[in-house]
Amino acid sequence: xxxxxxxxxxxxxxxxxxxxxxxxLKHLAIFxxxxxxxxxxxxxxxxxxLLFPRPSEIFGSFVPLYVTRAIVWEHxxxxxxxxxxxxxxxxxxxxxxxxxxxxxxxxxxxxxPYVIVLEATxxxxxxxxxxxxxxxxxxxxxxxxxxxxxxxxxxxxxxxxLSANPAQVELMRSLGASKWQTLTKTIVPDAMxxxxxxxxxxxxxxxxxxxxxxxxxxxxxMGVLLDxxxxxxxxxxxxxxLLSLTVIGYVxxxxxxxxxxxxxxxxNEAGLRRASARRKRRWMALK
Amino acid sequence: MxxxxxxxxxxxxxxxxxTDPVFxxxxxxxxxxxxxxxxxxxWAGRTGRLNDLIMPAPSAIAEALWRLYVVTGEIYWHFFxxxxxxxxxxxxxxxxxxxxxxxAALSLAFRRYIAPYAVALNVTPGIAVxxxxxxxFGFGWSSKIALAALIVFxxxxxxxxxxxxxxxxDTAELFRSLGASKAQTFFKLMVPNAAPMIFAxxxxxxxxxxxxxxxxxxxxxxxxxxxxxxxxxxxLDIAASIAVLLSMSLMGLLLFTAMEMADRHVVFWKxxxxxxxxxxxxxxxxxxxxxxxxxxx
Numbered sequence: 156x157x158x159x160x161x162x163x164x165x166x167x168x169x170x171x172x173x174x175x176x177x178x179x180l181k182h183l184a185i186f187x188x189x190x191x192x193x194x195x196x197x198x199x200x201x202x203x204x205l206l207f208p209r210p211s212e213i214f215g216s217f218v219p220l221y222v223t224r225a226i227v228w229e230h231x232x233x234x235x236x237x238x239x240x241x242x243x244x245x246x247x248x249x250x251x252x253x254x255x256x257x258x259x260x261x262x263x264x265x266x267x268p269y270v271i272v273l274e275a276t277x278x279x280x281x282x283x284x285x286x287x288x289x290x291x292x293x294x295x296x297x298x299x300x301x302x303x304x305x306x307x308x309x310x311x312x313x314x315x316x317l318s319a320n321p322a323q324v325e326l327m328r329s330l331g332a333s334k335w336q337t338l339t340k341t342i343v344p345d346a347m348x349x350x351x352x353x354x355x356x357x358x359x360x361x362x363x364x365x366x367x368x369x370x371x372x373x374x375x376x377m378g379v380l381l382d383x384x385x386x387x388x389x390x391x392x393x394x395x396x397l398l399s400l401t402v403i404g405y406v407x408x409x410x411x412x413x414x415x416x417x418x419x420x421x422x423n424e425a426g427l428r429r430a431s432a433r434r435k436r437r438w439m440a441l442k
Numbered sequence: 443m444x445x446x447x448x449x450x451x452x453x454x455x456x457x458x459x460x461t462d463p464v465f466x467x468x469x470x471x472x473x474x475x476x477x478x479x480x481x482x483x484x485w486a487g488r489t490g491r492l493n494d495l496i497m498p499a500p501s502a503i504a505e506a507l508w509r510l511y512v513v514t515g516e517i518y519w520h521f522f523x524x525x526x527x528x529x530x531x532x533x534x535x536x537x538x539x540x541x542x543x544x545x546a547a548l549s550l551a552f553r554r555y556i557a558p559y560a561v562a563l564n565v566t567p568g569i570a571v572x573x574x575x576x577x578x579f580g581f582g583w584s585s586k587i588a589l590a591a592l593i594v595f596x597x598x599x600x601x602x603x604x605x606x607x608x609x610x611x612d613t614a615e616l617f618r619s620l621g622a623s624k625a626q627t628f629f630k631l632m633v634p635n636a637a638p639m640i641f642a643x644x645x646x647x648x649x650x651x652x653x654x655x656x657x658x659x660x661x662x663x664x665x666x667x668x669x670x671x672x673x674x675x676x677x678l679d680i681a682a683s684i685a686v687l688l689s690m691s692l693m694g695l696l697l698f699t700a701m702e703m704a705d706r707h708v709v710f711w712k713x714x715x716x717x718x719x720x721x722x723x724x725x726x727x728x729x730x731x732x733x734x735x736x737x738x739x
Contacts, residue, residue, distance in 0.1 A: 165557040165600070167547070167607035185555055206578055264468075265475050275694035276687065277653040279569075280668065282660065283675040284683055288496055363567035370572065371660050371672070378570070382661075385573035393574055397566065404565035 208391035213398070216391040220399075227380065227399065234365050234377040237293070238407070241300025242361040246354050248301070249309035257316030258338070274310065278303050279367045286372050296368040296376075303364030304357040311353030315346030348422055351415045358411045362404055377403075498681040506685040517670065517689060524667040525693060527583055527655040531590020532648055539595045540640075543602035547632070553603075560599065568593040568654065572661045581662050590654035594647040601643025605636025638712055641705040648701045649694055656690065667693070 171178055190210045196202050197209045208216075220227045256262050282299050289295035319342045327337040343350075369378025377400060384392040420426030459465060480500050486492045487499025494502070510517040546553040572589055579585035609632050617627045659668030667690060674683035710716040 165546075165553065165560050166604040167550075167553060168557060169550075171554065182555065182558065265472065268472070272691055272695075275649070275698055276691040277649070277656055277694060279653055280656050280671060280687060280690050283672045284680070284687065287675040287678055287680060287683070359565075360567075363569045366567055366570050367657050367660070370657075381570060382573050385577050388577070390574070390577065393577075397570055397574065400570045401562050401566040404567060405562070408565050 205388060206390060208394060212391040213394045216389075216395045220392060220395055227377075227396070230375055230377050230380040231399070231403075233375045234362075234369070235403070237296045237300055237365045237368070237376065238361045241297050241364065242304050242358060244297070245301040245304025245361075246308045246357050249305045249307070249353070249357070250312050250350060253309045253312035254316065254338070254343070257313050258334075263313070263317065270310070270313075274306060278306060279364060282367055282371050285368075291372045291374060295372055296365060299368040300361055300364045303360050307356035307360070308350060308353035311349045311356075312346060315349035316342055319345060347419050351419055355411050355415065358407055359404075362400070362407065366400075495678055495680060498684065502681040503684050503688075506679075506681040507688070510682065510685055510689075517667070517686070520665055520667045520670045521689060521693065523583065523665045524586075524652070524655050524659065525697075527586040527658075527666065528590050528648075528651040528693075528697065531587045531592075531654060532594050532651040534587065535591030535594030535651070536598050536644065536647065538591070539598035540602050543599045543606065546603050547606035548628075560596070564596050564600075568596075569657050572658055575658070576662050581664065586655045586658040586663065586666065589658040590651040593654040594651045597643045597647045597650065598640075601639045601646075602636065605639030605643075606632050608639070609635050637709045641701070641709055645698065645701045645705065648697045652690070652694055652697060 193207075194209050194211060197204050197207055256266055279299070281302060285295045285298045285302075289298055323341050323345070324337060327341055332340070365376065366378040366381075369376035370382055377396060381393055381396045381400075384390075384396060416423055416426050420430045483492070483497075484499045484501060487494070487497070487502070492499070498506075542556065546556055568589070571592060572585075575585045575588045575592075579588050613631060613635075614627065617631050622630070655666070656668035656671075659666040660672055663669040667686060671683050671686040671690070674680075674686060706713050706716050710720045
């Protein structure tokens with residue numbers, strides 16, 4: 156893998172040694188001045204207030220969305236359920252199938268051309284077809300998110316398993332390990348960083364998949380809410396919904412980051428320290 | 443003459459590859475697997491074991507393809523519209539992404555203050571902005587181009603930035619000690635060093651540009667391959683919508699291959715065959731230069 160997608164964070168940010176309040180203040184000052192410019196541009200009529208709502212209006216419309224009318228909750232719940240269910244089903248399916256395919260070179264060889272064609276197809280484009288097959292309910296949405304979440308883990312797992320270190324596999328064989336042991340003790344742990352990269356990509360696209368599914372099949376969900384608010388030209392409400400989606404996206408991303416740090420603990424300093432402390436404790440207790 | 447040798451060598455290699463028994467057997471089994479699969483599928487469709495509304499037989503899909511591409515030829519315009527939207531979005535989003543990435547690579551302060559916004563943009567699904575963009579840019583092509591540009595922005599931005607920052611410290615030192623100017627360091631050191639990563643980002647972005655254009659078409663459009671697909675599946679003409687889906691795969695492959703070719707051309711040193719060809723050309727050019735210098739005018 157020569158330089159794949161690196162979606163983790165912004166690279167090249169050395170630790171800033173100025174005091175925390177100074178940093179926060181600077182960021183806040185920039186943010187506030189951006190908002191102020193936007194506010195005044197709209198207030199003085201340089202931009203159409205119907206299309207570009209003022210920041211104050213956007214923050215104001217969080218109140219009816221979340222508190223007074225509280226319409227966001229049911230949509231939020233549906234979207235989260237779709238995202239999580241589709242993510243779990245899709246990634247598990249992808250990893251399992253890839254492990255099965257990776258075990259046999261023949262299967263892999265015959266699958267490859269189909270995988271390439273499927274990879275080039277924009278997955279979300281299958282949305283309308285799924286609707287025709289599964290109707291307008293939860294099933295179609297789940298299927299779309301599952302499909303969107305399937306590929307990245309599948310392809311990463313397959314690639315990682317096929318590029319397993321032959322010397323290690325040889326060593327396991329010469330130590331008399333069974334095929335299952337070779338798989339679970341060397342190949343899969345070795346493949347884990349790449350598998351997790353695929354899983355993270357799946358998580359990043361799951362929310363988008365759910366939203367598209369909701370755009371094209373309208374019953375409930377954040378996508379529907381967003382669509383309705385824009386159709387009513389309630390742009391400040393639409394922006395508030397969009398910001399909520401940013402927050403949801405960030406929460407999912409942070410969750411994924413945490414899980415990844417625990418699963419492939421040997422890739423980061425803190426995880427390594429935690430794991431070795433745990434092991435030391437266990438050994439001490441044994442003694 | 444000089445060009446003949448590698449050319450004939452390559453031709454010979456190709457002939458040997460095509461007549462290699464292992465290669466032939468492999469191609470044959472691939473074909474056999476494929477035709478058995480299609481055969482079983484067709485049989486299941488003909489005997490009514492597969493519902494036509496769920497999964498039409500391959501012959502029905504082929505017929506739909508024939509209808510779309512030859513009889514009515516209606517797909518070409520839609521194909522062009524989506525293709526154009528995706529490529530325009532890619533160019534606009536790519537230019538903005540690269541410009542900001544270069545600025546961020548050159549200035550630590552800019553990088554620091556742009557970071558939170560870039561992270562926020564990254565975690566927001568770009569697709570979510572579709573309804574807002576349609577309200578802003580209308581139902582025509584421009585809303586699709588805008589969405590494609592938005593989706594394309596992040597992978598290009600982050601890969602360009604990471605690539606530019608990956609410069610080797612020793613090489614940078616060497617450049618400085620040789621008295622290279624800032625512009626020379628940028629164009630001769632940082633950009634070539636970043637090129638592989640930039641192209642990795644461009645390749646990812648190219649396919650997502652297509653997704654952006656198609657999703658925006660789903661939301662509201664009168665022309666484009668996405669709306670064609672949606673129309674057919676609403677009419678429950680599943681064969682035709684699968685035919686359109688195949689056309690989308692084709693477009694994805696076309697765009698991806700174009701990027702791949704650009705990658706091979708620009709980042710030639712990462713690909714063995716291209717590396718040899720380029721160094722052969724350079725050798726020839728140098729050799730010619732030496733000859734003209736040596737020969738009296």
